[in-house]
Amino acid sequence: MLDFTREEEELEKTKTAYSQLTISDEQSNHAILEGIKRANGMKAKRKRLLPVKILLSASILMLVFISSVKISDTVAAYAMNIPGLEKVVELIRNDKGLLAAMENDHIQKVNLSDEHEGFKVTIDSVIHDESNLIVFFKYSSKDEKFGLKEIYLMDQDGKSLPFKINKGSYSDKGALSEVRFSLAEDNVLPDKLIISFEMGLNSGKVFEDKWNIPITLDKEKLASKQVYTLNQKIEVEDQKLTVKKVVSYPTHTAIHVEYDPKNSKKIFGIEGLRLEDGKGESWNSNKVDDTWISENERIIYLESHYFSAPKKLYLRFDSIRALEKDELWVEIDPKTNQILKAPKDELLKKVERGSNRLAIQLEANRDFMDHQIILYASDSAGNKIDHKGYVGATLDGHSIWYTVPFPTNENISGPIKLELLDYPAEIRQDIKIKIK
Amino acid sequence: MDVEKLIKKAKKGDDASFYELMQLHKERLLRIAISYLRNEGEALEALQEVTVRAYCSIKKVKHATYFSTWLIRIMINYCHDQSRKRKRNADSSVIDQLVETVDYNRSLEIEEALQRIDSRCREVIILKYYHDLKIKDIAEILESPESTIKTWLYKGLQALRDQLDERGGLHA
Numbered sequence: 001m002l003d004f005t006r007e008e009e010e011l012e013k014t015k016t017a018y019s020q021l022t023i024s025d026e027q028s029n030h031a032i033l034e035g036i037k038r039a040n041g042m043k044a045k046r047k048r049l050l051p052v053k054i055l056l057s058a059s060i061l062m063l064v065f066i067s068s069v070k071i072s073d074t075v076a077a078y079a080m081n082i083p084g085l086e087k088v089v090e091l092i093r094n095d096k097g098l099l100a101a102m103e104n105d106h107i108q109k110v111n112l113s114d115e116h117e118g119f120k121v122t123i124d125s126v127i128h129d130e131s132n133l134i135v136f137f138k139y140s141s142k143d144e145k146f147g148l149k150e151i152y153l154m155d156q157d158g159k160s161l162p163f164k165i166n167k168g169s170y171s172d173k174g175a176l177s178e179v180r181f182s183l184a185e186d187n188v189l190p191d192k193l194i195i196s197f198e199m200g201l202n203s204g205k206v207f208e209d210k211w212n213i214p215i216t217l218d219k220e221k222l223a224s225k226q227v228y229t230l231n232q233k234i235e236v237e238d239q240k241l242t243v244k245k246v247v248s249y250p251t252h253t254a255i256h257v258e259y260d261p262k263n264s265k266k267i268f269g270i271e272g273l274r275l276e277d278g279k280g281e282s283w284n285s286n287k288v289d290d291t292w293i294s295e296n297e298r299i300i301y302l303e304s305h306y307f308s309a310p311k312k313l314y315l316r317f318d319s320i321r322a323l324e325k326d327e328l329w330v331e332i333d334p335k336t337n338q339i340l341k342a343p344k345d346e347l348l349k350k351v352e353r354g355s356n357r358l359a360i361q362l363e364a365n366r367d368f369m370d371h372q373i374i375l376y377a378s379d380s381a382g383n384k385i386d387h388k389g390y391v392g393a394t395l396d397g398h399s400i401w402y403t404v405p406f407p408t409n410e411n412i413s414g415p416i417k418l419e420l421l422d423y424p425a426e427i428r429q430d431i432k433i434k435i436k
Numbered sequence: 437m438d439v440e441k442l443i444k445k446a447k448k449g450d451d452a453s454f455y456e457l458m459q460l461h462k463e464r465l466l467r468i469a470i471s472y473l474r475n476e477g478e479a480l481e482a483l484q485e486v487t488v489r490a491y492c493s494i495k496k497v498k499h500a501t502y503f504s505t506w507l508i509r510i511m512i513n514y515c516h517d518q519s520r521k522r523k524r525n526a527d528s529s530v531i532d533q534l535v536e537t538v539d540y541n542r543s544l545e546i547e548e549a550l551q552r553i554d555s556r557c558r559e560v561i562i563l564k565y566y567h568d569l570k571i572k573d574i575a576e577i578l579e580s581p582e583s584t585i586k587t588w589l590y591k592g593l594q595a596l597r598d599q600l601d602e603r604g605g606l607h608a
Binding site (some may be wrong): 010015028034201205 | 451454455458459461462466476477478479480481483484485486487488491492520544546547553556559565566579593596597602
């Protein structure tokens, strides 16, 4: 056996870097208490959701929490009776557009598997249209230590395709999971493709072998999109926006919205956006992230009304999130950490500096956690302070701490500026526009 | 109160006992998080997340003796998930790009050498030398036999020596 005394001594020397913690007791106790609070909340939520089983597991890559339960009971009850699709119904019962796509036979049963290393992956079925490829799959193994790492799309020759996952809800082993690939308009999805799964051990090791399942998409199941070109202008307290078009696909509806660059306020988002048929039926957000086309243009996704073919259709929303453009920059004195300039509503409370970071406290409830209000700090001239570090949001009671990288030792003359990229300021106004 | 009693009470749903258990382990968990994530803010988030995961599955802990290694395993799994997330999202959003450029003093030669060796070996070395864990506990945490851990440790130290030699380090 070789003697590693010198390597061990070197390791001993660097060990101190990890033994000096500058995290305060208060901060760490707070993290633990928040963890307990969140766990309690989740337990309650999980009970409500049964038997829809989207649970935590250490090997999950992404988590999708279902925050509201709206089940189209009649559709779900009907679809439950389609043999072999009960599990899919369980998974998508909160999305009535997808349920309708299934009910109208736009789901393709696949039932193909790949198995090695004692680990088996099965693709149960797929739903695809011009905008999405949704894959329902499950995996099982004798060994608890196995887990799913990544999923890719390849053409039939094994060349990887550029489509990205924009939603995934991964269940425990044995239960059905869903992964959704967003199909960009300029790339064509071939009919013959391979869905490739990367597996590994929970301790981190990834297997070189891939679990590959070739499938051929059934063209018969493809239904063409319906485009409603509107270019409808809307004003909410002098702020202008245009609903350019509504595109309806079997898997979702895409709303193209453009904000007027001349608005006095910057619009961050639209709250409660939905489609209604005027008879009490509505199609809401499907919890897929917006696509940003440019600074003032985005695509927002809703559940699909494709198969409901309502006679009348209205687009509605309750409010917009917007802030005066001259309030978009927050100013801070780096010497005293005082807030010199901030939005008039005074929701920004306090600034704290830590090692290589700056944090600002916003009074907001936990639902706002999904929105990152700042990404970087700038110097007095507005130049981005380029520093390595992390960006994040931490919940603290009825407020959220947003953190950006900031050098501890460098002398930066004030004031420091922070650009607000989102903010919980709402302008409420009921908007209803006719689509057809 | 001893750990065994605390675990018993925590399993029955006593939050104060669970809090106490986390108190006993938080320092070690934070240090481990920092050695993986190299950032204090993220380490705090990791502690919060590990608290959630541990709270939800504490009923799975069968013996008090395994509680510590079980917690560390949850932390390590979380850290692995995080680094995979960083990689996957590296080109997809601004936030993640920024997260990718984590800051930490990595100028020390031995640290650089560590980054170059096999990840399993590195993990064993970090757990043993930086976190003072016994081979038996590391085996427990990484769910591998002790003999395998010893092999990784030996291979890791060997690789570390080769790295340092190559770079004109310790044995020049």
